Amino acid sequence: MKEPRVTTRRRWLGWTAALGAGLSGCTRSKPGEDAGPGLLGKPVSAYGERSPYETSTRQMVDTRYPETSISRTPLQDSCGILTPSSLHYERHHSGVPRIDPAHHQLLIHGLVDRPLIFTVDEIKRLPHISRIYVLECSGNGFVEWSEKTGRDVAESHGLASCSEWTGVPLSVLLAEAGVQKQAKWLIAEGADACKMQRSLPIEKAMNDTLVAWGQNGEALRPEQGYPLRLIVPGWEGNISVKWLRRLKAVEQPYMVRDETSHYTDLMPDGTARIFTFPMEAKSVITYPSGGQILHGLGFYQITGLAWSGRGRIERVEVSTDSGQTWRDASLQEPRFPIAFTRFYFSWNWDGKEAGLQSRAIDETGYVQPSREALIAVRGVNSYYHYNGIKSWTVRPDGSVTNA
Amino acid sequence: MAASPTRSLMILAAAGALCAQSAKYGVGRTPTPDEIRAMDISVAPDGTGLPPGSGTAAAGKEIYANRCARCHGSEGQGRDSVPLSGGQGTLKSPKPLKTVGSYWPFATTIFDYVNRAMPFDKPGTLSHDQVYSLTAYVLFLNHLVSETTVIDAKSLPKIQMPNRNGFVRDPRPDIPPKH
Numbered sequence: 001m002k003e004p005r006v007t008t009r010r011r012w013l014g015w016t017a018a019l020g021a022g023l024s025g026c027t028r029s030k031p032g033e034d035a036g037p038g039l040l041g042k043p044v045s046a047y048g049e050r051s052p053y054e055t056s057t058r059q060m061v062d063t064r065y066p067e068t069s070i071s072r073t074p075l076q077d078s079c080g081i082l083t084p085s086s087l088h089y090e091r092h093h094s095g096v097p098r099i100d101p102a103h104h105q106l107l108i109h110g111l112v113d114r115p116l117i118f119t120v121d122e123i124k125r126l127p128h129i130s131r132i133y134v135l136e137c138s139g140n141g142f143v144e145w146s147e148k149t150g151r152d153v154a155e156s157h158g159l160a161s162c163s164e165w166t167g168v169p170l171s172v173l174l175a176e177a178g179v180q181k182q183a184k185w186l187i188a189e190g191a192d193a194c195k196m197q198r199s200l201p202i203e204k205a206m207n208d209t210l211v212a213w214g215q216n217g218e219a220l221r222p223e224q225g226y227p228l229r230l231i232v233p234g235w236e237g238n239i240s241v242k243w244l245r246r247l248k249a250v251e252q253p254y255m256v257r258d259e260t261s262h263y264t265d266l267m268p269d270g271t272a273r274i275f276t277f278p279m280e281a282k283s284v285i286t287y288p289s290g291g292q293i294l295h296g297l298g299f300y301q302i303t304g305l306a307w308s309g310r311g312r313i314e315r316v317e318v319s320t321d322s323g324q325t326w327r328d329a330s331l332q333e334p335r336f337p338i339a340f341t342r343f344y345f346s347w348n349w350d351g352k353e354a355g356l357q358s359r360a361i362d363e364t365g366y367v368q369p370s371r372e373a374l375i376a377v378r379g380v381n382s383y384y385h386y387n388g389i390k391s392w393t394v395r396p397d398g399s400v401t402n403a
Numbered sequence: 404m405a406a407s408p409t410r411s412l413m414i415l416a417a418a419g420a421l422c423a424q425s426a427k428y429g430v431g432r433t434p435t436p437d438e439i440r441a442m443d444i445s446v447a448p449d450g451t452g453l454p455p456g457s458g459t460a461a462a463g464k465e466i467y468a469n470r471c472a473r474c475h476g477s478e479g480q481g482r483d484s485v486p487l488s489g490g491q492g493t494l495k496s497p498k499p500l501k502t503v504g505s506y507w508p509f510a511t512t513i514f515d516y517v518n519r520a521m522p523f524d525k526p527g528t529l530s531h532d533q534v535y536s537l538t539a540y541v542l543f544l545n546h547l548v549s550e551t552t553v554i555d556a557k558s559l560p561k562i563q564m565p566n567r568n569g570f571v572r573d574p575r576p577d578i579p580p581k582h
Contacts, residue, residue, distance in 0.1 A: 064483060068523070094526060108431075109439050116431040117438065125430055176426045187445050193527075194520035197445065246442050255448050255509045257516040261485075261501070264570065270495035272506070274570040369578040377577055381499055385575075 058087055059154040067095035070137070072158025075305060076289045081132070081332070081340040083161035085221045091137050091159065092223070093258075094194035097243055101227035104191065106173075106211070110249035113178030120227045123211060126168045126176075130214065131233070132339045134307045136160035136279045138236035138263055141386035144371065149390075151402050152290040156390055157282075160307070162340040163224075165231045166214025171206045174249075183249035187256075188230055191245040198239045199253035200232065204277070208233050211244060234309030234338040235277040236384070238263055268379035279309035281368050282387040283316055283343070283360035294349060294398040302329075302345040308362035313341040315361040320347055322355025322391065323370070329358070337363070354394040446515035450560035453514065457555035458536025460543030466533050467540050470522045479503075479544040484523070488544040491565055504545025508570055510562040513538045535559075 056077035063069045071090040073083055090096075101120040109115040140159035143150045150156025179202065186205050189197040200209070210231040213220060220226040225242030232240045238258055253259065253275070265273040283306035288294055302320075306313045312335050317326040329343035343358070360368040371388035393401050446452040468477070479487035479502070490500030499505075503513060518534045520526045529537070539554040547562060548554070 065523070094520065094523070107434055107439065107442050109434065109443065114426060115434050115439060116426075117434045118431040122430045126428055172428075175424075176428060176431060178424060178426070189445070194523075195444065195526070197519070248443065248445060250447065252447065252449075254445055254515070255512055256445075257512055257520070260509065260512055260570070261503075261507055261516075266494060266499055266501070267571075268495070270499075271569055271571050272494075273573055276573040276575065278575070280575065366576055367580045369580075373578050381497075 056087070058090070059152075059158055068093050070139075070159060072154040073161045074154045075158055075160070075284070076153040076286050076292065078286060078305070079342075081162055081305070081336075081342050082216065083163055083340075085163065085216050085218070085224065088135075088161040088163060088215075088221065088224055089137065089159045090223050091139075091237065092192070093196050094192050096222050097192045098222065099191060099227060099243060104227050104245070106228060106244060107246045108173060108177040108249075109246075110187075111180040111183035111251070112174075112249050113180065114176070116173075116177050118173070120213065123168055123173075123228065124213060126172055128166060128168045129210070130164050130166040131210065131231075132162065132164045132336045133231060133233045134160055134162040134279075134309075134339050135231070135237050135240060136282075136307070136309070138238060138276070138279065138384040140279075141282075141388075142383050144386045144388060144390070145375070145380045145383065149402050150290070153284055153286050156290075156402070157284045157305075159237070160282075160340075162307070163215050164217070165210060165212040167210035167212030167231065170209040170211055170230070170247075173211060173247075174202075174206060177249075179249050182251055185250050185253050187246075187248040187250055187254050188239070188241040188244060189246040189248075190225075190241045190243040192243050196241060196258065197254070197256050198241055198259055199250075199256060200230075200239055202249070204232060204235070232277075234279060234311075236263060236279060239277065263384060265378065265382035265384050267382060273382075276385055279307075279385070280387045281308035281310065281313070281360045281362040281366050282306065283313075283358040283368055284390045285318070285356050285358050285392055288356065288394060288400045289392050290400055290402045292400045294394060294400065296398070297349055297351045300347050300349055302347050302356065304329075304343055304358050305340045306331075306343055306358070306360035307338070307340050308360065308364075308366070309338060310366065311363040312337045313360055314363050314365075316341070316343040317359045317361075318343070318345040319357045319359075320354050323357050323389070326359065349394065351396060353396055356392045356394060356400075357389050359389055444515075444519055446511050446518070448509045448511050448560065450511060450556055453511070453556035453559060454531045455556065456531035456535050457553050458532050458534070458539050459553055460536070460539040460548060460550045462532075463536035463538070463540030463543070466529075466537055470529070471537065474523060479541060487541050491545075494566070494569065502545070503541055504547065504565060506566050506569070508564055508567050510538070510542060510547075510559050510564055513541055514559060517541075 056074045058071035073089045106118045137159035186200045212231045228244045229242045230240045285304040306316045316329040318329045319326045329345040332342040335341045374388045474484040476482040486502045490502040490505030493500045542548045
């Protein structure tokens with residue numbers, strides 16, 4: 001399908017390198033496809049697309065109900081800390097609604113002095129800010145609880161993505177409505193078919209929560225809540241309600257389906273943890289990682305991502321001997337709180353089997369636990385909030401696996 | 404020790420100014436009560452927000468067969484979707500079965516969720532009486548009400564769910580550091 005094109009381009013690059021610039025034009029690809037010397041490229045265009053040679057896509061799952069499903073960010077192909085909006089992970093409960101922003105409104109009511117309805121344009125008039133935040137589904141890494149762990153980074157960690165979000169602090173909107181003293185929670189509700197809702201503590205709403213309309217320099221993607229969504233920094237993704245249409249100030253949480261039946265963590269003693277909001281520190285090596293191949297011995301720059309829902313990443317340690325010895329990775333600056341932090345680690349592969357692991361430490365001093373330590377406390381049936389250390393095995397033939 | 408009328412008025416005015424701080428930007432408009440009513444579908448565990456209407460499991464049986472059984476199984480045992488019944492006593496076991504009967508802490512959540520989100524392919528199409536009847540039927544499948552128990556805004560919040568006290572607050576960080 002796309003293979004012949006890749007071959008053509010590689011051949012062209014190889015030949016020009018070998019023969020030198022003076023002998024260019026040995027291979028003629030079709031005009032407009034591969035722009036070589038003397039060939040005009042494509043004209044300007046209204047909305048950009050990536051190179052046809054780039055094929056990385058969200059990892060889909062096989063399901064009969066794709067409207068209540070997930071797709072995962074291919075973090076193994078990522079560079080830097082930002083996730084392209086087109087590759088941001090998805091978790092929908094009743095499909096992606098098609099919403100005309102001219103007809104979308106946000107209602108704030110309940111225990112407030114002044115119930116208010118805002119149009120999208122009105123929200124955009126208010127003072128707003130942009131922040132880089134990771135968003136992570138609390139089910140990210142649920143496969144890691146079982147013996148059959150994720151085979152690649154998308155499968156094990158792809159329900160996390162990092163974007164620059166633009167929006168009005170929710171505290172600004174709540175002040176406009178005049179939230180009353182006895183209001184301790186907000187019920188946040190989306191405009192999707194199932195009217196997905198969550199209860200959000202008022203302190204978090206007043207602290208750093210955003211009502212966002214922008215993502216990575218443009219409007220939110222429909223899959224990410226267009227035209228308005230909550231961004232609740234560092235907390236499980238489900239509470240960052242998409243397609244936000246209503247906020248009701250109340251005294252008690254409403255114990256809705258997605259904070260009782262789902263998104264609660266069942267413990268070995270039969271109790272379940274409820275309102276387990278923050279996503280704890282986590283990291284994963286994205287290169288070399290499962291499914292990739294090392295071509296020959298020698299130098300490789302190991303790289304990966306670390307993040308914490310509780311603030312900045314302070315350190316990342318890397319082991320190349322399955323956790324026996326650890327050394328500090330270098331962290332790419334600037335490091336933003338509650339955002340992906342890219343780490344690097346220089347490594348000379350000697351051709352023997354190697355176990356690659358990373359361990360994140362955040363600004364609270366919290367150390368990312370091993371899978372075994374996590375399971376010792378929580379058992380294997382809590383499903384959500386997995387953040388154990390991930391291992392990749394480099395085999396002597398250069399292949400990398402999760403085994 | 405009664406304060407003078409003038410002084411009382413002054414205190415009242417000052418207190419009023421403190422409590423009801425005015426909007427800073429004046430953006431947005433005041434919704435009508437009807438607009439709020441049309442959107443406010445949330446139901447609290449104490450029953451706040453439950454609409455008028457009622458239903459029984461007997462009435463819910465047929466609605467369930469037509470609208471729910473395809474995904475949830477004829478007896479709520481689950482097929483393509485999460486099971487609704489059974490599983491009581493399994494939460495500590497290696498294979499816990501989380502259902503409405505074994506796991507959900509509040510019966511009001513059934514009404515709220517069915518009302519807003521079900522049936523999966525046509526949410527929001529059931530009448531309040533139908534939702535009450537389906538709520539009653541799901542409770543009946545879990546042996547929590549009889550076939551003729553009338554479920555309405557008054558009776559639903561009083562139903563004690565078996566796992567009502569099964570939830571604990573977040574104790575994290577909970578993993579001892581090994582460093």
